[in-house]
Every structure is written in C-alpha cells, then in structure tokens.
Amino acid sequence: MKAVIETIRELVEIPSPTGFTAHALTYVENRFKAEGITYKKLEKGALIATLPGQSSRIRLLTAHVDTLGAMVKEILPTGRLTLSQLGGYAWTAIEGENCLVHKMDGQTVSGTILFHHSSVHTSRVTNTEERNATNIEVRLDIRSTTAEETRVAGIEVGDIVTFDPRFIHTETGFVKSRHLDDKASVALLLELIKEWKNETLPHTTQILISNYEEVGFGGNAGFSEDVAEYIAVDMGALGEGQHSDEYTVSICAKDSSGPYDLALRHQFTRLAQSHSIPYKVDIYPYYGSDASAAVSAGHDVRHGLLGPGIESSHSYERTHEASLQATYDLLNVFVKEKMNDENTL
Structure with a gap:
C-alpha cells in the first residue's frame, strides 16, 4: 500500500477538475512510459493503455482523473x-x-x-x-x-x-483528502499495471483513464468494438442506508442508471469469497459511472462497477488502507481470470 498511497498523494496534489485535466493526464502518461506500456491518447484527452492477452476479446478497466x-x-x-x-x-x-x-x-x-x-x-x-x-x-x-x-x-x-486537497495519511491507516473520487482508483490501476505487464493475461486488457466522468460523458467513446467487458473502478458511496464501508471493496449492484451486469457482479463476489477478500455489495441511489455512461451511449458491453469505500463523497473524503488493499486484490484476481461466459458461476 505504500506505493499506492504515495501515488494517490501525487495525484490529488495535481489540480484537475473536469475540463482542466491536462497536467494530471501528463502524470499518467509519464507513468505509462516509465513502465513501457503501449497507450494512445483520445481526442478528448483521455488515455487508453493496452496489455496484450491470450484472447483478443478485450476487458476494459476505467478510472477517472477529473475531479470536482x-x-x-x-x-x-x-x-x-x-x-x-x-x-x-x-x-x-x-x-x-x-x-x-x-x-x-x-x-x-x-x-x-x-x-x-x-x-x-x-x-x-x-x-x-x-x-x-x-x-x-x-x-x-x-x-x-x-x-x-x-x-x-x-x-x-x-x-x-x-x-486544496488537504491530503493526510494517518498512523491508523486512514487516507483523508479531497478528490479520492476517483484518484484513489487511478492510483490502484497504475500500481497494478506494474504486475500485469509481466503476466500472461487471459484477455487483452485495456486501462482507460477518463477525464469527463464528473459531468457524465467521460469514458463513453473512443474504445474498440472488441471490448466485451467494461469495468468502472470508482468509489463505493458510504452513508445512511448503505452497506459499504471504508474497510472492504464495494461492489455495485445498481445505481441511478439501473442494474449492472449480474454475471459480472456474481463473478466479483465469487472471487472475493474464494480469495478471502473482504467485500460488500451495495446500491448507490444517486450515482453514475463511466460504465453506465458507456452503456447509455449505446455500447454493447457487459458493465460492472467496484471500488474502495469512500466516506463523505464529494466533500472532504476518507478511506482506509484496508479498502484500498481489498480493491487492489479483487482487481488483481479478476484480470487474471477468464470472462464470465467462459466460467461456471
């Protein structure tokens, strides 16, 4: 987690509200270059990195660098x-x-x-x-x-x-800062790439770092028609009536756009159970993601959503190392497993 949290700190200290994300995207681009990752830049400024796999059917993971x-x-x-x-x-x-x-x-x-x-x-x-x-x-x-x-x-x-993000990492393992939505998830993917680039993945895997999510149209264009699974890595919303917390990975069953792909959600929960990864399944009533934006734009993909639990979202936010670790672990085992239609749920 030390590397993940340092990457979070570096990211949140780069100002990047929607429409002003060039510096944050340059940071991500430099990280891709440092790891020798093939990537391309889209016209809206978003970045797509590609990790080759055994199957040409593409699994896409996205996190957004734009903030409030x-x-x-x-x-x-x-x-x-x-x-x-x-x-x-x-x-x-x-x-x-x-x-x-x-x-x-x-x-x-x-x-x-x-x-x-x-x-x-x-x-x-x-x-x-x-x-x-x-x-x-x-x-x-x-x-x-x-x-x-x-x-x-x-x-x-x-x-x-x-x-001002006011980033603080406490001795008790909490990370407090503005803009953990969604720079915590961007940091997780940037650190996971270090491991995945040396793996033989079952599917070609792409990482989309989007830059217009907070206004609803990030991540809805620019990716290949060969993408079969589209996974948004974004915060779990905590609050009264919610199931998620700051110590587990949050798996979204439904948000304001409707339900996420059931087979994918079952795959997430099965993997979490079999690998002893702490998780919670939740519904986010006032929430949308890049995955839901892509489906709304008409893309024929199976979409899912998971991420660390973030307390006081869109305010002075907080999460815990345990939630970041659980999200890291679930993403890691998920990317190394074949797609739903090639597994028995």
Missing part, C-alpha cells in the same frame, strides 16, 4: 468572485476551503471560499441562510476591492478554480 472544481461565474463589485460548479456537490462542502484561481496566462491567485455573511459579529443570518451560488464567494489573496482591480490582476470569467 469550479469556474469563475462573476466578478463582483467588491472584487470577490462567484462560482459555477464543475461536478455535483453541496455548496457547504467547499465553504471555508482554500482554493486557487488559474488564470489564462498559467499563473494562479490563491483565495478562500466563504459565505457572503461569514462573520457572526456582523450578521444574524450566518447560521441560518442556505448556501447557494449567489452567496458563496471567493475572497482573493490580493489587494482588490473592486471588479476592475480583480481584472487588472488577470482574473476573468471562465477561469478555473481548484480546491
């Missing part, structure tokens, strides 16, 4: 900024967070995301007013009290705003 973020929506008369969300999250999830505004010239300006009436000493609505797009603002770390002064600093509408 924002764009500058308006420069206020006070010089502060309002935001338009990239991805779906509650405004309360970013209140009080440090951020960076990425200007067109490549430079950044730091700031803090705050409620307009943030001081309890000057307002009676601080504790009661709903947070929304009109009252959440960026307080910039420059001397600006007017819109003109902010524009002179080079900030404009459409500039990308990224959130």
